[in-house]
Amino acid sequence: MAYEPWQPGMAITAGRLGSISPVWGDWSPVWTTSTGANTPSFGNAVISARFAQSALTVFWKLEITFGNTTSFGGGSGSDNWRISAPVAAAAINGICGQGEAHDVSVANTAGRLGLRVRLTTATTFEFEVSTGRVDATAVTAGGIIDAVSPWTWANTDALRAWGQYEAAA
Template sequence: MRLTAGRLRSISPTWSDWVPVWTTSTGVNTPSFGNAAVIARFAQSALTVYWRMEITFGATTNFGGGGASDNWRFSLPVNAAATSLIAGYGEISDSSAGLGSRMGVRSRLTTATTMEIEMAAGRIDSAAAAGVGLIDAASPWAWASGDTIRVFGEYEAAA
């Protein structure tokens, strides 16, 4: 096997930025980041994509208004080979309730180009959270400035 620049890049991936597009499962009531702090990075080695996304919502963030029937979606950095029930893990937090408001989540690839975030555990302070399943503008709490989503994972890229 000959070592080329492309081969070297494929076995030694470098991290790059990506700008996720925030939509909803119905395509209506579309949210917008406003002045949210968004850090999204990915690296690809052959057909494996490693990624992480951290969002701290800001004062001008619009969370959309679709409620429980209109789940949030975030675009992937690279198209996926297939959908997947689990493509990563992370946490969400409600800044108004302090450190105890954190909740475990997992990411799902619901299309070849998007992921959705699913509540995977209760709040660590055992307080009740609204809703179950995929997150949206209404669950698991009333989203506000300072709230966060932090997720990371990996998936197979489309060939």
């Protein structure tokens, strides 16, 4: 049921309460790129994509651990990855979450760096690097996340993000 603001005289029903009481559920993200070229594929990646909606607020969390059959696309450092959002947004947004990218080839947690998540369309997230790696190793410049940025992605590397945004009415 879509969210409808409370009006005088409205009855409390299970449907009305369900529209304002967040219940976490799964969504199946679709992985594309900003240009539509160099399309990646999850392959056997392990994906946890969960969201809850309370009225017009969408809460979401995403964790992807890439597998040995994941195809990262053929990007050249200029074709940002996109992940479909669970619910259409009211508007594009410069920031709707944060997260981390993890290069597991680097010992311990030194291969992690911070991400900013943006809604670049009403239905897709894009990721950009918002910090350097915690071990101060330089990463590929440009700020975007694609097959070769901020590093060349590989099996068991991970992308984790979470946030919230306003849903379309």
